[in-house]
Amino acid sequence: SEAKHTPGLWKHHTRPITFTLVVDDFGIKYVGNSHAQHLIGTLEKYYTVETDWTGGLYCGIQLDWSYDNPTRHLDISMPQYVAAKLTEFNHPAPAQPQHAPYPAPPVRYGRAAQESAPPDKALPLPPEKHKRVQKIIGSFLYYGRAVDLTILKALNSLARQQSKPTTTTLANTNILLDYLASHPNAVIRYHPSDMLLQVHSDASYCNEPESRSTAGGHYFLGEPIRTNQPIWLNGPVHILCTVLKLVAASAAKAELGALFLNDQEVKILRLILDEMGHPQPPTLIHCDNNT
Numbered sequence: 001s002e003a004k005h006t007p008g009l010w011k012h013h014t015r016p017i018t019f020t021l022v023v024d025d026f027g028i029k030y031v032g033n034s035h036a037q038h039l040i041g042t043l044e045k046y047y048t049v050e051t052d053w054t055g056g057l058y059c060g061i062q063l064d065w066s067y068d069n070p071t072r073h074l075d076i077s078m079p080q081y082v083a084a085k086l087t088e089f090n091h092p093a094p095a096q097p098q099h100a101p102y103p104a105p106p107v108r109y110g111r112a113a114q115e116s117a118p119p120d121k122a123l124p125l126p127p128e129k130h131k132r133v134q135k136i137i138g139s140f141l142y143y144g145r146a147v148d149l150t151i152l153k154a155l156n157s158l159a160r161q162q163s164k165p166t167t168t169t170l171a172n173t174n175i176l177l178d179y180l181a182s183h184p185n186a187v188i189r190y191h192p193s194d195m196l197l198q199v200h201s202d203a204s205y206c207n208e209p210e211s212r213s214t215a216g217g218h219y220f221l222g223e224p225i226r227t228n229q230p231i232w233l234n235g236p237v238h239i240l241c242t243v244l245k246l247v248a249a250s251a252a253k254a255e256l257g258a259l260f261l262n263d264q265e266v267k268i269l270r271l272i273l274d275e276m277g278h279p280q281p282p283t284l285i286h287c288d289n290n291t
Helices: 033-044 081-088 110-114 127-146 149-161 167-182 251-275
Strands: 009-011 017-022 025-030 061-066 073-077 187-190 196-208 212-222 236-243 284-287
Touching (some): 017 033, 127 149, 149 236
Parallel strands (some): 196 284
Antiparallel strands (some): 009 017, 073 187
């Protein structure tokens, strides 16, 4: 039956088998080959089924399992996706490598650091270039969420501008494409862990137009915290990257706003993990308390 709180997650009542279903892709977790064969046999009564016992591809994401490596791990990637999209958008390779997906805001000191960034007064884009910006953002959103988390902030900022894009928006979009051309094969690596959800929460104060601030969260499945030991990090299972809806009165309040949003996401992930068979103790959220 389908899990109560997690659409697309299914569990057998008596057999040790769980699977996720996205359109026509099954990702199956099982203990014992006979239980997997039972599920496959049931599906074959009604559908044509293709099986991949290596578990090498799911929802367009390549999964490279290293069970025999001493440091056992899983690498996920989407090879050739960026190259295909750059060809589709007819974007040439940059003359110089681009190592940042989006321009950094200018450094401001003192009172100016608390002021909102000036509005963009550049010329608006014609309809055909407006459409191009929208297509680029849409094309790379899934790629960013799946395997290249470094571009999420750039996509977030560009998406907020796409209703009224300017020549500055187009220039920043081209910087993103240059970055992807310079770093086309992002990989996320996961290591075995105790499946304990942890979060790093942070905020960037007043870094968006209209005095808005950015909230961020890095979610991973790790190990228990040990005294005088560094936090053991793992590949992210989720990233929060959004702009606070309200204007924060200070950097401290922006941090609290980010913490609140991350708390909301944690509640959902705790339910998912519990239904996957990994009940959670109180979740640790690491945040900056020096603001």
